[in-house]
Amino acid sequence: MFDTELTDGYSFPSWLVQQIAAVAVPAIVGLLTSGLAEHIEERRGYPLSVIANVLWYTFFVWGIGFYLGLLVYRLAPRAATVGRWVWVLPVGFFCFAFLDDTFRHSLGYAITEFFNPGPNGEAWWALMGITYPACSAALYSLGMCLASRRARQRTAAHRSLRSQV
Numbered sequence: 001m002f003d004t005e006l007t008d009g010y011s012f013p014s015w016l017v018q019q020i021a022a023v024a025v026p027a028i029v030g031l032l033t034s035g036l037a038e039h040i041e042e043r044r045g046y047p048l049s050v051i052a053n054v055l056w057y058t059f060f061v062w063g064i065g066f067y068l069g070l071l072v073y074r075l076a077p078r079a080a081t082v083g084r085w086v087w088v089l090p091v092g093f094f095c096f097a098f099l100d101d102t103f104r105h106s107l108g109y110a111i112t113e114f115f116n117p118g119p120n121g122e123a124w125w126a127l128m129g130i131t132y133p134a135c136s137a138a139l140y141s142l143g144m145c146l147a148s149r150r151a152r153q154r155t156a157a158h159r160s161l162r163s164q165v
Contacts, residue, residue: 072144
């Protein structure tokens, strides 16, 4: 009657842990595997180095968030309740910073700074500190949502099969 616990899966500590993991784990994996793309670039030259960089960014920088969301849902399905909202804070911060850069400089400058900073070392801070975490968190939440939806569909199909028997 007088329940003090939240039973529907909403909890701030769960959200906070997922928020940190959705940003930190892809960043750590990206840092650990960044030498692979550089090694291929040094050994293979132009066409293969571009392909290697695209694959590295897709799977190890941005895509890890998606796979992490699927894995966390598999290990802790109740985490999906708050896990699907992990994207809000990083994407909101990205939108704020991107719009701020757009209004201070120009749209072209903001796009270059946040998506393709070039070889200049200092220019990579916006990409590494704002764009990658926002993408990782958004893909983490997408992985949570898709895994949750797939589980609901499986449960509904299982129930309909049981009702037919």
